[in-house]
Structures are given as structure tokens and as C-alpha cells.
Amino acid sequence: MEPGKASNRSAGKAESQLRKGVLEYCVLALMQDGPRYGVELLRELERSGALATSQGTVYPLLSRLRRDELVETSWRESTSGPPRRYYELTDAGRAALAEFARIWPGFRDAVDHFLVPPQGRSESTGGEA
Amino acid sequence: MKAAENTEIDAYLAAVQREAAALPPERRQELVADLAEHIEVALAERPDALSEVLRELGDPRSIAATALAESGVGGVPGKAPERGFRDRIPALLPVLLIALSLPLGFVLMPLGTIGRLAALVLLWVATCWKVRDKAIATFLAFVAVLGINIAVYYIDPPNPTVIDVITAVQIGLALIAASWLWATRRR
Numbered sequence: 001m002e003p004g005k006a007s008n009r010s011a012g013k014a015e016s017q018l019r020k021g022v023l024e025y026c027v028l029a030l031m032q033d034g035p036r037y038g039v040e041l042l043r044e045l046e047r048s049g050a051l052a053t054s055q056g057t058v059y060p061l062l063s064r065l066r067r068d069e070l071v072e073t074s075w076r077e078s079t080s081g082p083p084r085r086y087y088e089l090t091d092a093g094r095a096a097l098a099e100f101a102r103i104w105p106g107f108r109d110a111v112d113h114f115l116v117p118p119q120g121r122s123e124s125t126g127g128e129a
Numbered sequence: 130m131k132a133a134e135n136t137e138i139d140a141y142l143a144a145v146q147r148e149a150a151a152l153p154p155e156r157r158q159e160l161v162a163d164l165a166e167h168i169e170v171a172l173a174e175r176p177d178a179l180s181e182v183l184r185e186l187g188d189p190r191s192i193a194a195t196a197l198a199e200s201g202v203g204g205v206p207g208k209a210p211e212r213g214f215r216d217r218i219p220a221l222l223p224v225l226l227i228a229l230s231l232p233l234g235f236v237l238m239p240l241g242t243i244g245r246l247a248a249l250v251l252l253w254v255a256t257c258w259k260v261r262d263k264a265i266a267t268f269l270a271f272v273a274v275l276g277i278n279i280a281v282y283y284i285d286p287p288n289p290t291v292i293d294v295i296t297a298v299q300i301g302l303a304l305i306a307a308s309w310l311w312a313t314r315r316r
Contacts, residue, residue, distance in 0.1 A: 038163070039170045046185070053195070054187020056145075059163040060196035063156070081173025085166060 019050065024061055025104075026050045028070065028089060028097040035074070037084035038062065062087060070096055134179050138168055141183050148193035152200060160196050218255040220314035223248045227270045228307035231300050245271065252310070262313040270306035274299045 023045075030036060030044055041062075042055040051058070065071045070093035075083045089097065142161050149157045164186065171182045186192070226248035234241020249271060252263055277299055281292070 037170065038167050039174065042167070042185075053191060054185065056164060056167075056186035056189075056192040057195040059160060059167070060192070060199040063159055063163065063196075064199045078173075082166075082169050084170055 016053070023050065023058070024065065025097060025100040027058065027061065027065065028093055028100075031071065031087055031089045032094070032097060035076075035086035035088040037076075037086050039084070041087065065093070068092075134172075137179060137183070138165070141168075141186075141189065144189035145192060148190045149196055152193070152196055156196065156200050160192070164192070215254055216256045218251055218257070220255070220257045220311070223251040223255060224307045224310050224314075226251065227266065227303055227310070231274070231296075231303050257315040258310060258313060262310065266306040266310045269309070270303045273302050 026045065026048070027041065030041055036044075038059070042051075042058055045051045045058065046055060062071070065087075066073060069090055071087045072090050073085050073087055076086050077083050142165055145164060146157065146161055149160060152160070167186065168179075168182055172179060175182065226244050230241050230244030230248060233244050249267065252258070252266060258266075277295060281295055
């Protein structure tokens with residue numbers, strides 16, 4: 001086994017874990033400007049690149065958000081095709097999203113702090129060479 | 130919708146149903162209904178794109194696995210499993226019993242026997258050792274000690290000094306077993 005392959009795999013695992021952790025907040029954030037229906041939500045997620053796995057895996061997540069009363073759903077007629085089920089933030093969902101938005105910058109900066117050398121990357125690599 | 134499309138959708142949903150067999154029925158129905166709904170809406174927006182829609186939805190197995198993880202059936206990370214009484218047996222208890230049951234037996238014969246039996250049961254019921262370490266301790270403290278007893282009974286040693294030495298060896302074996310267990314216990 002080549003070491004490159006192994007480190008790729010663990011980086012991939014880290015990425016999928018990270019995405020899994022923040023996915024539900026991305027989903028909640030997508031609803032902050034108003035109700036969205038499932039297909040629409042998944043299309044946006046896919047487009048943004050926030051989705052680690054296939055679209056179908058978001059439905060169990062939506063189901064949990066519904067059970068936890070972070071979102072609620074309602075049916076709306078559509079001009080084309082079947083009625084759509086719209087997902088909408090509840091007050092609890094809005095609060096959870098606000099809380100995440102509050103801690104995220106600190107978390108992101110803390111991780112950046114470890115990844116980027118204090119003097120700045122370009123300077124230290126220049127000095128080393 | 131064409132019949133062939135319906136068959137393909139049914140096959141896909143049946144696969145999800147099958148892979149999600151471990152989910153509570155209510156959750157499973159909900160998942161299948163959500164996916165069926167998605168397919169219907171996506172097809173209304175993109176007719177003739179069924180295989181693409183299904184490909185984007187993804188592998189029924191990974192969808193089911195996600196559903197299991199979300200519902201807690203598949204083990205949610207961070208949520209520790211229930212601790213049974215077997216996990217709560219303190220490691221010190223069988224260790225002390227093994228170390229002390231031989232000397233206790235000299236004080237009062239039945240005490241030693243009861244202590245040894247209790248130690249053996251606790252050791253094998255407890256979850257804080259691997260089977261390998263349990264087997265090593267059992268061999269040292271029980272099989273070897275008992276074997277020596279049986280051997281002594283048949284050989285019938287000539288003088289008390291030999292018996293003392295043999296007893297010391299047995300206590301030593303029990304102490305080694307106890308130390309081994311103490312060192313290998315799961316913390």
C-alpha cells in the first residue's frame with residue numbers, strides 16, 4: 001500500500017466527517033430566507049458543494065430536523081406537477097441556526113490558527129528556502 | 130409516467146425498504162415516502178431524467194445507513210451504549226479475590242473455596258478484560274494451582290517443608306495472575 005493512498009483516504013474521511021457535522025446547519029441556513037421544498041433544497045446543496053454524499057442521504061436528516069421540531073413542513077400546490085412539501089424553520093430552528101452562526105467563526109478561526117503558521121505562510125516558506 | 134419508469138422506481142424504493150429493514154417500520158415508511166415524493170417532484174421538473182434522478186439520490190444502502198445513524202438504531206456517535214452490570218464489576222474485586230482466596234483458605238477452608246469460585250465467575254462475567262487475559266489468569270490461578278494440588282495428593286510429599294514450598298509457589302502463581310489482571314484491565 002502506498003502512503004499517498006492512505007493519507008488521501010484519511011483526508012477524505014476527515015472531509016466527510018466535517019461535512020456531516022455542518023450539513024444540518026447548511027440545510028437550516030438554506031431555509032432562512034423562506035420555505036423551500038425538498039428537491040429545491042437538495043439542488044442547492046449539490047450546487048454549493050456542501051453535500052458529502054448523495055442527495056438521498058439528506059432525507060433522513062430532514063426527517064430528524066422535523067422530529068426535533070427545528071423545521072416544519074406544509075404542502076403547497078404547484079403550477080407544474082404534484083404538490084410540493086415545503087420545509088420551513090421553526091423558532092427553535094432559527095435559534096439553533098443563530099447559535100451555530102455565533103460559534104462558527106470562532107471555531108473556524110481556531111482551526112485556521114493551527115493550520116496557518118503565525119507569521120503567515122508565504123513569509124515562512126520564503127525564509128526556509 | 131411510463132410503465133417501465135414505474136418499475137424502475139418501485140425497484141429502487143424496494144431496495145431502500147430492504148436495506149432499511151433495521152429501521153422502525155414508521156421511520157422506514159417515512160423514508161420511502163420522502164424518496165418517492167422526491168422522485169415524483171424531480172421528474173415533474175425534469176421529465177425523462179429518471180436514471181439521472183435516481184443516480185443523484187444515490188445508493189439505497191448508504192441512504193439506509195444514514196437513516197439508521199440518524200434514528201439512533203445504528204449507533205449515534207458520541208452516545209455511549211447502555212452500561213450493564215457486567216461493565217460495572219470493579220476490576221479490583223476479582224483481582225483481590227484471586228490474590229487472597231488461597232491465604233483465606235488457610236484461615237477457613239470454605240472461605241478459600243467460595244472466594245475462588247466467586248473470583249472465577251466475576252472474572253469471566255466482567256467486561257474489563259480480553260478473553261486472552263482472562264484465560265491466562267484462569268490458567269495461572271486456577272488450573273495450575275489445582276493441578277499442583279492434585280499432583281501433591283498423588284505424590285504424597287515426604288515432609289512439611291516441601292508442602293510449604295509448594296504452597297508458596299501456589300500463592301505466587303495466584304499473585305502473578307492477580308497482577309497480570311490488574312495490569313491488563315480496561316480503564
